[in-house]
Amino acid sequence: MHRQPSRDREHIPCSNRRLYGTDEFFAVTVMQSGNRGFRFNLRHDILKIAMATEKTFYLETFGCQMNAHDSEKVIGTLQQQGYRQVESEEDAGLILYNTCSIRDKAEQKVFNRLNDYKKLHKAGKRFGVLGCVAQQEGGKIFERAPYVSLVSGSASYRKLPEMLARLESGETRITGLDDRQTDETFETEFTARQNPYRGYITIIEGCDKFCSYCVVPYTRGKERSRSSSSVLAEARRIADMGYTEIQLLGQNVNSYRDAEGKSSFAELLASVGQVPGIRRVRFTTSHPRDFTRDIVEAIDAVPTLCDHVHLPVQSGSSRVLKLMAREYTREWYLERISWIKAARRPISLSTDIIVGFPGETPDDFIETMDLLAEVEYDCVFGFKYSARPNTPALTMIDSISEAEKSHRLQVLLDRQREIQRVNYSKHLGQIIEVMVEGMNPARGQVAGRSSQNKPVNFTCAQPIAPAPGSYAQVRITGAFPNSLVGEAV
Ligand code: SF4
Numbered sequence: 135m136h137r138q139p140s141r142d143r144e145h146i147p148c149s150n151r152r153l154y155g156t157d158e159f160f161a162v163t164v165m166q167s168g169n170r171g172f173r174f175n176l177r178h179d180i181l182k183i184a185m186a187t188e189k190t191f192y193l194e195t196f197g198c199q200m201n202a203h204d205s206e207k208v209i210g211t212l213q214q215q216g217y218r219q220v221e222s223e224e225d226a227g228l229i230l231y232n233t234c235s236i237r238d239k240a241e242q243k244v245f246n247r248l249n250d251y252k253k254l255h256k257a258g259k260r261f262g263v264l265g266c267v268a269q270q271e272g273g274k275i276f277e278r279a280p281y282v283s284l285v286s287g288s289a290s291y292r293k294l295p296e297m298l299a300r301l302e303s304g305e306t307r308i309t310g311l312d313d314r315q316t317d318e319t320f321e322t323e324f325t326a327r328q329n330p331y332r333g334y335i336t337i338i339e340g341c342d343k344f345c346s347y348c349v350v351p352y353t354r355g356k357e358r359s360r361s362s363s364s365v366l367a368e369a370r371r372i373a374d375m376g377y378t379e380i381q382l383l384g385q386n387v388n389s390y391r392d393a394e395g396k397s398s399f400a401e402l403l404a405s406v407g408q409v410p411g412i413r414r415v416r417f418t419t420s421h422p423r424d425f426t427r428d429i430v431e432a433i434d435a436v437p438t439l440c441d442h443v444h445l446p447v448q449s450g451s452s453r454v455l456k457l458m459a460r461e462y463t464r465e466w467y468l469e470r471i472s473w474i475k476a477a478r479r480p481i482s483l484s485t486d487i488i489v490g491f492p493g494e495t496p497d498d499f500i501e502t503m504d505l506l507a508e509v510e511y512d513c514v515f516g517f518k519y520s521a522r523p524n525t526p527a528l529t530m531i532d533s534i535s536e537a538e539k540s541h542r543l544q545v546l547l548d549r550q551r552e553i554q555r556v557n558y559s560k561h562l563g564q565i566i567e568v569m570v571e572g573m574n575p576a577r578g579q580v581a582g583r584s585s586q587n588k589p590v591n592f593t594c595a596q597p598i599a600p601a602p603g604s605y606a607q608v609r610i611t612g613a614f615p616n617s618l619v620g621e622a623v
Pocket residue numbers: 341342343344345348349350351385386421
């Protein structure tokens with residue numbers, strides 16, 4: 135590690151000279167030559183060399199919460215290997231992009247970014263591409279961006295220390311791409327948690343569903359679950375760190391199969407909710423095929439489990455669901471919704487919908503619109519279908535024009551906005567517990583979230599803003615389609 139030079143050391147009398155390290159050694163040696171100007175320049179150069187050899191990295195994350203949490207684990211691993219995280223590409227020796235390939239746009243962003251920073255490579259910086267684009271494109275990345283030295287998919291992150299050592303020894307073509315059939319998960323006690331109020335825990339990695347439009351099974355590999363003991367140990371560690379909210383993560387979180395065979399997903403959920411100090415537990419993303427009634431029963435029984443289920447439907451048409459290989463029908467999905475709506479607690483529902491999937495007719499789209507009206511979600515993430523490499527849907531005839539896809543998406547989002555306007559206004563006058571996430575200085579409001587995952591912005595009489603992760607009781611005085619407004623009581 136580089137030591138800061140000190141004035142005192144520069145004036146050590148010759149008789150008391152001791153060697154304090156490399157920079158001191160050279161300073162003393164040159165002083166004997168009597169050339170003080172040279173001494174200064176050499177010392178300055180040595181400092182520059184020392185700074186250049188300090189191991190620094192910059193990491194930018196694209197995509198979902200799984201990627202954000204993977205980055206926390208990558209950061210922890212790098213720090214463990216002696217690297218220091220910096221805030222900009224310019225300050226870093228190693229520049230890493232943790233990428234997402236779920237949509238074409240996200241992928242293009244990474245390559246644009248790599249092109250933008252060509253000149254940084256000339257300055258001796260090293261580049262690495264991690265995540266789904268790395269896994270999907272593999273060695274082709276070296277052709278598109280020849281100055282990239284490291285390409286690794288998420289299933290190979292366990293080998294990061296080894297790959298970093300190879301990078302440091304000067305290798306320029308390092309890949310971690312062949313581990314998708316592994317049974318191991320990427321667990322690290324060195325996770326550097328970046329979110330100030332929510333602790334993420336990955337409980338299952340990969341996906342075995344192979345929906346016809348999705349790259350995830352190809353980029354993240356087969357499903358592999360952690361043991362419930364290891365998940366609970368991490369939950370306790372997070373609680374000890376002071377976090378009160380935990381989010382369990384998985385591409386298909388409720389397909390969880392305890393590696394020790396002790397707990398079902400619902401049982402694990404309940405156990406995490408009972409860890410002392412934990413006040414909120416969320417989980418995402420659920421697959422309707424694996425959504426069981428005991429998950430609703432757990433939410434009813436354990437108060438710390440949040441009043442929210444994200445259950446992606448993707449289409450309201452059973453015909454399109456079959457083309458998508460989603461392994462459920464509209465009726466199957468609506469049965470699960472009826473369980474959730476019959477819960478004793480008011481469970482909020484959100485979903486993902488793809489419009490313009492190859493072969494989606496106007497009648498199929500109307501079925502999706504009908505489902506929207508029937509379920510009355512509190513939030514919908516709507517997307518236009520985007521063809522992805524290596525997926526079966528790529529071979530289907532995509533005859534729906536971009537204009538028509540955009541039109542369907544707009545119709546869907548407009549309708550959903552009206553549904554949310556009604557849903558959110560039902561909270562007027564209620565007092566809701568809100569966990570603080572930050573401040574909105576422009577509005578002078580505290581920003582937070584309800585157990586139902588609804589954004590709540592509120593004012594409070596205290597002169598000092600409440601800290602992220604603290605809780606407030608808020609009376610709701612205003613409602614918009616995407617947020618609530620109130621005042622702390
Ligand atoms: S369930 Fe389907 S959409 Fe979700 S990650 Fe797996 S393959 Fe992709």
